[in-house]
Amino acid sequence: xxxxxxxxxxxxxxxxxxxxxxxxxxxxxxxxxxxxxxxxxxxxxxxxxxxxxxxxxxxxxxxxxxxxxxxxxxxxxxxxxxxxxxxxxxxxxxxxxxxxxxxxxxxxxxxx
Amino acid sequence: xxxxxxxxxxxxxxxxxxxxxxxxxxxxxxxxxxxxxxxxxxxxxxxxxxxxxxxxxxxxxxxxxxxxxxxxxxxxxxxxxxxxxxxxxxxxxxxxxxxxxxxxxxxxxxxxxxxx
Numbered sequence: 001x002x003x004x005x006x007x008x009x010x011x012x013x014x015x016x017x018x019x020x021x022x023x024x025x026x027x028x029x030x031x032x033x034x035x036x037x038x039x040x041x042x043x044x045x046x047x048x049x050x051x052x053x054x055x056x057x058x059x060x061x062x063x064x065x066x067x068x069x070x071x072x073x074x075x076x077x078x079x080x081x082x083x084x085x086x087x088x089x090x091x092x093x094x095x096x097x098x099x100x101x102x103x104x105x106x107x108x109x110x111x112x
Numbered sequence: 113x114x115x116x117x118x119x120x121x122x123x124x125x126x127x128x129x130x131x132x133x134x135x136x137x138x139x140x141x142x143x144x145x146x147x148x149x150x151x152x153x154x155x156x157x158x159x160x161x162x163x164x165x166x167x168x169x170x171x172x173x174x175x176x177x178x179x180x181x182x183x184x185x186x187x188x189x190x191x192x193x194x195x196x197x198x199x200x201x202x203x204x205x206x207x208x209x210x211x212x213x214x215x216x217x218x219x220x221x222x223x224x225x226x227x228x
Contacts, residue, residue, distance in 0.1 A: 041203070046216060
């Protein structure tokens with residue numbers, strides 16, 4: 001079983017749609033959680049951190065459920081520019097060198 | 113803020129040559145830098161963790177004598193791919209983590225290495 005698992009997709013949605021991505025992690029000691037966005041042939045860029053209380057940034061909402069070891073990302077009112085691969089990233093505590101484990105990514109294509 | 117640069121952005125070299133890639137944190141001090149490799153349509157794979165002033169910690173299966181890492185200062189880490197071969201062709205990405213504050217990583221723009 002992979003340490004971080006994501007639905008690879010691809011998700012093909014029309015503009016304006018709402019889309020949700022899920023991610024599960026296996027290490028209960030995981031400390032911090034992030035969603036990154038990666039465009040083709042580019043480096044990952046931080047989209048948002050994920051907190052148990054949930055956090056929202058414009059059209060993006062992230063949620064963490066520690067009990068279920070589950071992270072989600074919700075995108076509302078999808079734009080063409082949202083097309084990218086979304087990476088779920090889980091950090092171990094600094095006692096484990098604070099290493100990050102990446103999911104394989106979920107590919108989103110938003111169509112006109 | 114939190115800008116990380118990487119140089120060069122693209123390298124094409126002959127088999128057997130060594131290639132050096134630099135990773136710099138431009139506006140913060142990074143006690144820890146990470147080096148990743150990404151093959152097409154795959155996720156990032158951590159190669160090694162680089163800590164300023166100490167030896168890098170390599171992931172299982174990564175040859176430390178082939179991928180030399182030096183973290184000489186709080187703003188610079190280098191990765192040298194020694195005696196590169198075509199199978200080393202990949203997208204190499206570094207990331208840096210600030211010494212204080214949240215443990216967010218900031219990524220460099222990556223170096224695309226092609227070994228002929």
